[in-house]
Amino acid sequence: MFNEVSLYANHFIGGLSKVKAFQDKDAESLEITNQKRSLPELLDLYQKQVAETGINAASGKHLGYIPGGGVFSAALADFIAATTNPYASVYYASPGAATLENEVVNWLKKLFSFPENSVGCLSSGGSISTLIAFTAARDYHQVKNELITKNVVYLSEQVHHSTQKALRIIGLEDVVIRYVELDSEHKMKPDSLEEQIKKDLAAGLQPFMVVATAGTTDTGAIDPLDHIAEIAKSNKMWFHVDAAYGGFFIMTSKKELFKGIEKADSLIVDPHKGLFLPYGVGAVLIKNSAAVLHSNYYTANYMQDGANEEMLKSPANISPELTKHFRGLRVWLPLQLHGVEPFIACLEEKLLLVQYFRNQLADRGFCLGPEPDLSVSYFWFPFENDAEAKNKKLMQEIHADGSVFLSSSVIDNRFVIRMAILAFRTKKEIIDEAVEMIERCLEKVK
Numbered sequence: 001m002f003n004e005v006s007l008y009a010n011h012f013i014g015g016l017s018k019v020k021a022f023q024d025k026d027a028e029s030l031e032i033t034n035q036k037r038s039l040p041e042l043l044d045l046y047q048k049q050v051a052e053t054g055i056n057a058a059s060g061k062h063l064g065y066i067p068g069g070g071v072f073s074a075a076l077a078d079f080i081a082a083t084t085n086p087y088a089s090v091y092y093a094s095p096g097a098a099t100l101e102n103e104v105v106n107w108l109k110k111l112f113s114f115p116e117n118s119v120g121c122l123s124s125g126g127s128i129s130t131l132i133a134f135t136a137a138r139d140y141h142q143v144k145n146e147l148i149t150k151n152v153v154y155l156s157e158q159v160h161h162s163t164q165k166a167l168r169i170i171g172l173e174d175v176v177i178r179y180v181e182l183d184s185e186h187k188m189k190p191d192s193l194e195e196q197i198k199k200d201l202a203a204g205l206q207p208f209m210v211v212a213t214a215g216t217t218d219t220g221a222i223d224p225l226d227h228i229a230e231i232a233k234s235n236k237m238w239f240h241v242d243a244a245y246g247g248f249f250i251m252t253s254k255k256e257l258f259k260g261i262e263k264a265d266s267l268i269v270d271p272h273k274g275l276f277l278p279y280g281v282g283a284v285l286i287k288n289s290a291a292v293l294h295s296n297y298y299t300a301n302y303m304q305d306g307a308n309e310e311m312l313k314s315p316a317n318i319s320p321e322l323t324k325h326f327r328g329l330r331v332w333l334p335l336q337l338h339g340v341e342p343f344i345a346c347l348e349e350k351l352l353l354v355q356y357f358r359n360q361l362a363d364r365g366f367c368l369g370p371e372p373d374l375s376v377s378y379f380w381f382p383f384e385n386d387a388e389a390k391n392k393k394l395m396q397e398i399h400a401d402g403s404v405f406l407s408s409s410v411i412d413n414r415f416v417i418r419m420a421i422l423a424f425r426t427k428k429e430i431i432d433e434a435v436e437m438i439e440r441c442l443e444k445v446k
């Protein structure tokens with residue numbers, strides 16, 4: 001059985017450079033029946049119905065949304081995790097697995113200069129990390145009952161939608177939300193933030209939390225973290241940083257842009273993005289452990305064998321999850337096996353590739369968004385008339401072509417096409433292929 005799966009995996013990875021990044025097809029015939037089927041038959045079904053429909057997210061030709069790729073050694077780590085199946089949530093049940101997960105969290109704390117006594121956990125992704133962070137913020141500031149409608153959360157229009165979603169889920173749908181003005185590079189203007197806070201205080205409202213982004217999904221911009229941190233501190237607000245996409249670029253030449261991230265009360269970062277790991281691993285760091293324990297620490301009679309002093313060693317006390325996937329191993333093993341250097345080199349490469357991509361498009365008459373901080377940018381073609389409709393048509397042609405996948409957005413009321421370069425398999429040749437594809441599609445629209 002293992003050999004067949006191994007052959008399949010080799011075949012899949014070996015074929016990645018040749019297959020399309022996007023196939024607009026529905027999946028069929030995946031229904032579970034009483035019929036037993038052979039593994040080769042099932043692998044064939046998987047290939048056709050799963051691997052060859054939609055976006056090929058393992059491919060380096062995925063330049064839409066936020067890619068990542070899926071480092072193969074992480075798949076092997078998952079294989080070991082699933083085979084040995086340790087109970088990683090509770091220290092008493094598996095001191096080794098819990099310690100390993102905590103060491104991943106410790107590594108992240110060092111990376112972002114968070115104090116040793118901060119807490120954190122590995123989640124399934126950025127959205128769940130945000131929920132955990134916001135719940136701690138809510139409980140620390142005691143935002144409840146009639147106080148909810150008096151508390152103000154400050155956001156940027158470029159904030160990821162998981163932010164508003166998290167507020168709704170944790171019962172803070174009715175907080176006051178202020179969208180702070182942005183500058184021409186789509187970054188939050190600290191002066192506008194300060195002004196808005198003053199107005200709100202004068203109106204008898206309570207400034208509660210500000211959310212800054214270190215690498216926005218649409219434009220890759222990093223908000224002025226240090227300045228926002230100071231404003232949050234002087235107003236006794238919770239400072240949350242969403243570094244889901246951009247966080248790991250702190251290891252690169254762009255480190256300076258992250259100044260102030262260490263002042264955050266909470267921070268999220270997605271190893272399934274910037275560490276190129278397979279989907280299903282995010283992380284959250286929070287400075288105030290009491291606020292986290294308030295909602296997540298709960299004992300049950302049947303769990304009394306695990307003593308209380310092990311409270312902070314058990315991932316279950318920091319997270320809403322109890323029984324869970326031992327996801328620490330898929331972070332720990334690749335980092336130990338390859339070392340951190342190749343990850344940094346890959347991130348640096350993505351920064352260069354976005355510049356190269358932009359230059360190629362500029363040479364061909366495209367308009368580009370502002371100089372990006374990281375590896376996401378956007379473009380549009382300045383058609384003489386019906387520019388909006390024609391750029392939409394261009395996007396449709398690109399999706400129909402599918403050789404390289406790009407996605408679109410609306411920025412400053414303009415329909416734009418994004419390039420998100422983060423997959424570890426994305427190389428210069430793929431950017432060249434993307435440019436060729438775009439030219440081909442442009443001809444069709446013209």
Ligand SMILES: *Cc1c(COP(=O)(O)O)cnc(C)c1O
Binds near residue numbers: 162243
């Ligand atoms: C991807 C992303 C999220 C959401 O993370 P998931 O892992 O998809 O749940 C949040 N914020 C930003 C900036 C992102 O890029």
